[in-house]
Every structure is written in C-alpha cells, then in structure tokens.
Amino acid sequence: MNPAFPHRQTAHCESGVIANLLTHHGLPISEAMAFGIGGGLFFGYLPFIRINGLPLTTFRTTPGAIFSRVTKRLGIGVARKNFKNPDQAMAELDRYLAQGVPVGMQTGVYWLPYFPPALRFHFNAHNLIAFGKRGDDYLISDPVLPEPVVCAAADLARARFAQGALAPKGKMYCITTVPKALDLAPAIRQSIRDVCRLMLSVPFPLIGTRGIRYLADQLERWPSRLGDRRAILYLGNLIRMQEEIGTGGGGFRFIFAAFLQEGADVLGNSRLLELSQRMTATGDLWREFAVAGARHCKGRSGAGEDFADLARMLRRCAEQEDAVLRELAALVRKG
Amino acid sequence: MQENEVPQDEALFDGMSEVCYALDESGRYVLAKSAGWEPANIANLQAWDVIHAEVAAVLARVRAGELSPLAYHMARHQMDAKLLAGYAGLFCWQVRRHMKPAPFSKLNPARLARYATIFKTTTEELCRIPSEADTSRTDT
Numbered sequence: 001m002n003p004a005f006p007h008r009q010t011a012h013c014e015s016g017v018i019a020n021l022l023t024h025h026g027l028p029i030s031e032a033m034a035f036g037i038g039g040g041l042f043f044g045y046l047p048f049i050r051i052n053g054l055p056l057t058t059f060r061t062t063p064g065a066i067f068s069r070v071t072k073r074l075g076i077g078v079a080r081k082n083f084k085n086p087d088q089a090m091a092e093l094d095r096y097l098a099q100g101v102p103v104g105m106q107t108g109v110y111w112l113p114y115f116p117p118a119l120r121f122h123f124n125a126h127n128l129i130a131f132g133k134r135g136d137d138y139l140i141s142d143p144v145l146p147e148p149v150v151c152a153a154a155d156l157a158r159a160r161f162a163q164g165a166l167a168p169k170g171k172m173y174c175i176t177t178v179p180k181a182l183d184l185a186p187a188i189r190q191s192i193r194d195v196c197r198l199m200l201s202v203p204f205p206l207i208g209t210r211g212i213r214y215l216a217d218q219l220e221r222w223p224s225r226l227g228d229r230r231a232i233l234y235l236g237n238l239i240r241m242q243e244e245i246g247t248g249g250g251g252f253r254f255i256f257a258a259f260l261q262e263g264a265d266v267l268g269n270s271r272l273l274e275l276s277q278r279m280t281a282t283g284d285l286w287r288e289f290a291v292a293g294a295r296h297c298k299g300r301s302g303a304g305e306d307f308a309d310l311a312r313m314l315r316r317c318a319e320q321e322d323a324v325l326r327e328l329a330a331l332v333r334k335g
Numbered sequence: 336m337q338e339n340e341v342p343q344d345e346a347l348f349d350g351m352s353e354v355c356y357a358l359d360e361s362g363r364y365v366l367a368k369s370a371g372w373e374p375a376n377i378a379n380l381q382a383w384d385v386i387h388a389e390v391a392a393v394l395a396r397v398r399a400g401e402l403s404p405l406a407y408h409m410a411r412h413q414m415d416a417k418l419l420a421g422y423a424g425l426f427c428w429q430v431r432r433h434m435k436p437a438p439f440s441k442l443n444p445a446r447l448a449r450y451a452t453i454f455k456t457t458t459e460e461l462c463r464i465p466s467e468a469d470t471s472r473t474d475t
Binding site (some may be wrong): 118122237240250261 | 352356357364366368375381385415418419421
C-alpha cells in the first residue's frame with residue numbers, strides 16, 4: 001500500500017517540510033509563504049562558532065525557528081518529541097504512521113543513503129517527512145529531492161541519532177490540529193516586522209545588516225591575517241553557506257522576495273510588490289559576490305576582484321538590504 | 336534572477352536537480368530546477384579538496400606508525416575525536432588514546448566491533464592499514 005502524500009520539491013528543507021505537511025492537512029501553502037511567516041530571513045556572522053575550523057555564517061534563522069513560528073502564528077497544533085533511545089524513537093514513528101499521520105523529523109544528512117554523496121557532510125539540521133512504511137523501509141518525502149524516496153529503517157535511525165553540533169536526538173513532530181482556514185494577513189505583517197527588527201535593530205554587531213558590514217570589514221583583512229590559503233578557504237566556505245543546496249539562491253534572498261510577492265497579493269498592497277523586486281535585486285548582488293568570490297577561489301580573478309573589492313560588494317549588499325528592510329518596516333508599521 | 340538565467344552547471348548532484356527561485360517573463364516568482372551553479376560547485380569541491388588532503392595527510396602518519404588506523408577512518412568520515420566519541424558513547428580522551436597505534440592494538444574485539452559498526456565496515460577492514468587513501472564519496 002502506498003499512502004499518498006503531496007510531495008513537492010522545495011528549495012529549503014524546513015520551510016518545505018512545514019509547507020508540505022500543511023498541504024497534506026488540507027491547508028495548501030507555498031514554501032515561500034511558510035519561509036516568510038516563519039521569519040526565515042536573517043544574517044549572522046559568528047566567527048566564534050567554528051564548523052570544520054571555519055567561521056559560521058548564516059543567512060537564515062536558527063533551525064527549528066521557522067517551524068515553531070509558522071505553527072504559532074497560524075494557530076496550528078503540533079506534537080513534538082525527542083528521544084534518548086533509537087528503538088523507542090522508531091517505535092513511536094511507526095505508531096504515528098500506522099494511524100496514517102505523516103511525521104516530520106530532524107535528521108543529519110551524513111548517513112542518508114539517498115543523498116548525493118557530494119553533499120554528505122555532518123550537518124544535523126536537515127528535515128524530512130516519513131509518510132509510510134513498506135516492510136522495513138520508510139517512504140520518505142525529503143523536500144530537497146525531486147521525488148519521494150525509500151529509506152531503510154537502520155539508515156533512518158542512524159540519521160535521526162546523528163551526533164555532533166545540533167544533534168537531532170530523534171526529534172520528530174506532527175500536526176495535531178489545524179484551523180478551518182489560514183488567516184495569513186496578520187501573520188505576514190507580524191513576520192515582516194519580526195524580520196526587520198532582527199535584521200535592523202538588534203544591538204549586536206554580528207547580526208543583521210550590521211553583521212554584513214562587519215563581515216565585509218573582516219573579509220578585507222583575511223589575506224593579511226590568515227595568509228592567502230586560509231583566506232581562500234574562508235571565502236569558499238562563505239560562498240557555500242550562501243549558495244549550497246537549500247537556500248533557493250542568493251542566501252535565501254530570492255525565496256524571501258517570493259514571499260513578499262505572495263504577501264502583496266494577500267494584503268492587496270502594491271508597495272510590497274515593489275519591495276519584493278528590490279529584495280530580488282539584493283539577491284542578485286549576493287549572486288554577483290559569489291561569482292567574483294568563486295573566481296577568486298579558483299585563482300582566476302580579474303582586475304577589481306581582490307578582497308577589498310569583494311568587501312565593497314558585501315557593503316553594497318548591506319546597504320541595499322538596509323534600505324529595503326527599512327521601507328518594509330515602515331510599511332507594516334502603518335498597515 | 337530570471338527563469339532563463341537559472342544555472343545548469345552539473346557537477347555534484349549525480350543528476351539530481353535542486354530547486355531555486357527565479358522570475359518568469361511576467362515577473363512572478365516560480366520554482367525552477369537547477370542542475371547546479373558553478374560558484375557553488377567550486378566552493379563545494381574546495382571543501383572536498385580539504386577533506387581529501389586531510390585524509391592523505393593522516394594516512395601518511397598512519398603508515399609512518401604515528402597514528403592508528405582508527406585515525407584514518409575518522410578522517411575519511413570527517414570525524415574528529417569529539418564527534419566519534421559521541422557515536423561510540425566514549426569520552427573524548429578515550430578516542431584520542433585509540434588514535435595512537437599502541438593503545439589501539441590492545442583494544443578488545445567488542446570495542447573494535449563497535450567502531451567498525453559506526454564506520455559501516457568490518458573489524459578486519461578497520462585494523463588494516465590501507466596502502467592508498469580511499470577518497471571516494473560513495474561508500475559511506
């Protein structure tokens with residue numbers, strides 16, 4: 001028996017999981033809308049957190065935050081559970097699946113056999129849905145894959161109990177109650193307000209648009225501080241964080257612009273449409289930065305592409321994002 | 336990004352495609368399939384180069400008798416002592432000790448089997464010193 005599940009491939013795993021789960025429960029919602037209402041857009045440069053010895057840069061909010069904000073803002077009931085024991089965790093999963101309830105899970109990606117090998121790093125904040133079981137195999141809707149896949153129980157258990165930073169500890173969640181209809185408008189306004197606050201007015205220099213400027217200042221000094229080789233590793237890592245699978249391109253800026261575009265329809269506000277276009281333009285700037293940066297990593301950079309120029313590009317990203325977000329903040333304050 | 340500009344630079348995904356957000360002709364956002372993007376590919380391959388260089392360096396030290404074969408398997412699986420300790424349910428210092436040849440050679444079969452299971456390999460394979468680094472990414 002193959003239970004039906006409305007699998008859609010999405011750009012980002014967490015917003016994709018929540019969008020697909022809600023759609024399954026009769027509340028069709030796009031990934032971009034889920035990402036936006038979850039207040040997914042963010043920037044943080046956190047050099048004191050190291051991943052494989054390289055400083056952490058993030059373009060999105062903390063793992064799990066999108067899910068909890070979306071469910072809270074839209075009045076959706078969820079059941080969540082963590083486990084110590086893998087056998088218990090799998091038994092509980094089976095119990096839900098037997099009732100026909102699809103279950104979202106946090107997993108590591110390293111042990112997922114269906115994942116492209118080139119993307120298997122020890123990254124533990126991946127999300128996927130199990131929607132059925134066939135023998136000893138689970139039917140998995142992994143939102144970054146084009147089609148649902150099958151995953152053996154042993155592999156799934158391993159992925160659910162991956163170790164290291166952000167260890168999932170078997171975390172699983174499912175939707176228990178849903179409202180009759182989604183009231184998107186207030187949630188959209190609130191999430192835009194929230195994103196603007198975090199990006200513009202938190203008095204901490206490493207996050208938001210100030211964080212982008214801080215990163216630009218640091219990046220400019222990487223070659224002299226770290227030497228050319230390390231500087232290039234830092235730069236490559238930054239580009240990976242910005243563009244690797246799961247971002248929808250441009251460090252989540254495009255997916256947020258798509259959310260603003262949809263939001264403009266919901267709120268009937270054409271100014272929002274305009275600001276969506278300008279958010280797209282900042283995404284394009286980030287892409288330009290990645291192009292120039294990657295050329296640098298390959299040692300193929302032309303004139304006007306040393307670290308000072310890259311820093312200048314980042315400052316332009318910061319400046320543009322600052323302007324767009326300030327107007328967004330003013331817009332939702334009024335309305 | 337416009338829909339017709341969505342990059343198709345295949346390199347990493349084994350024929351799979353990812354989804355990214357792009358604008359269609361009327362300026363509406365659509366989900367567009369992308370086979371990959373050159374700058375992201377470069378950054379990703381760079382990360383693998385670092386891992387492969389690390390594996391080769393560790394293997395050289397294993398072959399020189401400075402480290403145990405365990406260290407080689409850890410490098411191959413991108414694990415440091417802390418991460419492996421998490422999987423094995425040991426303390427960090429224990430794993431660090433087992434990375435040395437002498438303590439490693441005295442490990443009991445149960446512990447070796449535990450390590451082998453973590454790396455999805457056999458005990459014999461775990462204790463063997465490979466002649467050259469296996470840098471394939473397909474066998475994890």
